[in-house]
Amino acid sequence: MNRGLRRLVSVADFRQLAKRRLPKAVFEFVDGGAEDEVTLNANLEAFNRRHIIPRILTDVSAPDVSTSFLGTPLATPLVICPMGSCALVRPGADFAIASAAAARGIPYTLSTMSTAGMEDMARRSDGPLWFQLYVLKDRDFSESLIARAAALGYAALVVTVDLQAGGKREKDLRNGISIPLRLTARTLLDGALHPRWAYRQLSGGLPRFENVRGYLNDTGAGLTLAARVGQNLDAAFDWDGLKRIRDLWKGHLIVKGMMHADDAIAVAEMGADALWLSNHGGRQLDGAQASLDALETIADRLDGRLPIVLDSGVRRGRDILKARALGATVTAVGRAALFGAVAGQAGVSRVLDILLDELTLAMKLSGQPRLSDVKETLLAPKES
Numbered sequence: 001m002n003r004g005l006r007r008l009v010s011v012a013d014f015r016q017l018a019k020r021r022l023p024k025a026v027f028e029f030v031d032g033g034a035e036d037e038v039t040l041n042a043n044l045e046a047f048n049r050r051h052i053i054p055r056i057l058t059d060v061s062a063p064d065v066s067t068s069f070l071g072t073p074l075a076t077p078l079v080i081c082p083m084g085s086c087a088l089v090r091p092g093a094d095f096a097i098a099s100a101a102a103a104r105g106i107p108y109t110l111s112t113m114s115t116a117g118m119e120d121m122a123r124r125s126d127g128p129l130w131f132q133l134y135v136l137k138d139r140d141f142s143e144s145l146i147a148r149a150a151a152l153g154y155a156a157l158v159v160t161v162d163l164q165a166g167g168k169r170e171k172d173l174r175n176g177i178s179i180p181l182r183l184t185a186r187t188l189l190d191g192a193l194h195p196r197w198a199y200r201q202l203s204g205g206l207p208r209f210e211n212v213r214g215y216l217n218d219t220g221a222g223l224t225l226a227a228r229v230g231q232n233l234d235a236a237f238d239w240d241g242l243k244r245i246r247d248l249w250k251g252h253l254i255v256k257g258m259m260h261a262d263d264a265i266a267v268a269e270m271g272a273d274a275l276w277l278s279n280h281g282g283r284q285l286d287g288a289q290a291s292l293d294a295l296e297t298i299a300d301r302l303d304g305r306l307p308i309v310l311d312s313g314v315r316r317g318r319d320i321l322k323a324r325a326l327g328a329t330v331t332a333v334g335r336a337a338l339f340g341a342v343a344g345q346a347g348v349s350r351v352l353d354i355l356l357d358e359l360t361l362a363m364k365l366s367g368q369p370r371l372s373d374v375k376e377t378l379l380a381p382k383e384s
């Protein structure tokens, strides 16, 4: 690892690196949330509001963070969130994240809106791969994506259900960010101020939505990324549609983006294999509850019927410990990994190792030898 990376010791340090190295429009696209960013901030605050009551005098010489998910043993409790548009940060970012994850046995979720093609990713990655589906208005095309994922051997299908429309991300509206990048006076100025980023973008090939090339209608010019994606999604997609996907997809089915316990129960009853509790990192419905706050209720109601993936707001290893205490089987990271990708695969590796080291340290200092044994009693009751 180079000396520069060694000096970055937290996810927050990588966020600062991203802020320095990326044009404002790109940084805000990754970092920002919808409207007033109430939910974005609530996600972070929810983790910090829950306090650990450490235990003492247990043997924590070698904390065990391994777990198992859908019958597969995992060396760590981490998963990588699906993220579209990653190559805006740095060409090859999708592969950089996937490779760093694969080296640690961490499942990587490729987005429908990824800037790496699903075929390319399947060929290049030797780690566990999941495919995330946005159900597009053209159902035949959506079903062709499912068939491609099955043929390529993706181990799980993650159907995202919280993007019935693109969230109102006001920073993106003001910055006018789009894919393909439009060469406006502002993009050119931003590029001139960040020559390393601009050089990489020009030499690496401008980012494209590889899986939906030729499909997304191009009347989207002038729309933000969220609006353009949202415009192409099927807002009429409902429980019947999900059941149809359940019939089509023979592998593990994970439903991403529910927050209500009744929906979690319904997802379990319709035959999904896992649920992914998420408010999209505060990028969709502003004012939505923090996902950690929803976790407790959902885990209680589900009572172990399905494994739970939790995301939104994970920035510290101790957050993973808290998510586990409240019932998450595994924890997924989005922005943290993408901030790392600003420094390529080595940057993502560093971020993942920081999170895992912090998790191990938090386990040692709170007297927890095995992550899978961590219980809710590790946390002080929620302050109202």
Ligand SMILES: Cc1cc2nc3c(=O)[nH]c(=O)nc-3n(C[C@H](O)[C@H](O)[C@H](O)COP(=O)(O)O)c2cc1C
Pocket (backbone or CB within 6 Å): 029, 030, 031, 043, 081, 082, 083, 084, 085, 111, 112, 113, 114, 132, 160, 256, 278, 279, 280, 281, 282, 283, 311, 312, 313, 314, 332, 333, 334, 335, 336, 338
């Ligand atoms: C740049 C970016 C792009 C995203 N694209 C997608 C996507 O294509 N599909 C999806 O289901 N979620 C997408 N998400 C949401 C993430 O999967 C995840 O729910 C969220 O980032 C978790 O919050 P965190 O960033 O605080 O970890 C995206 C998030 C970011 C930051």
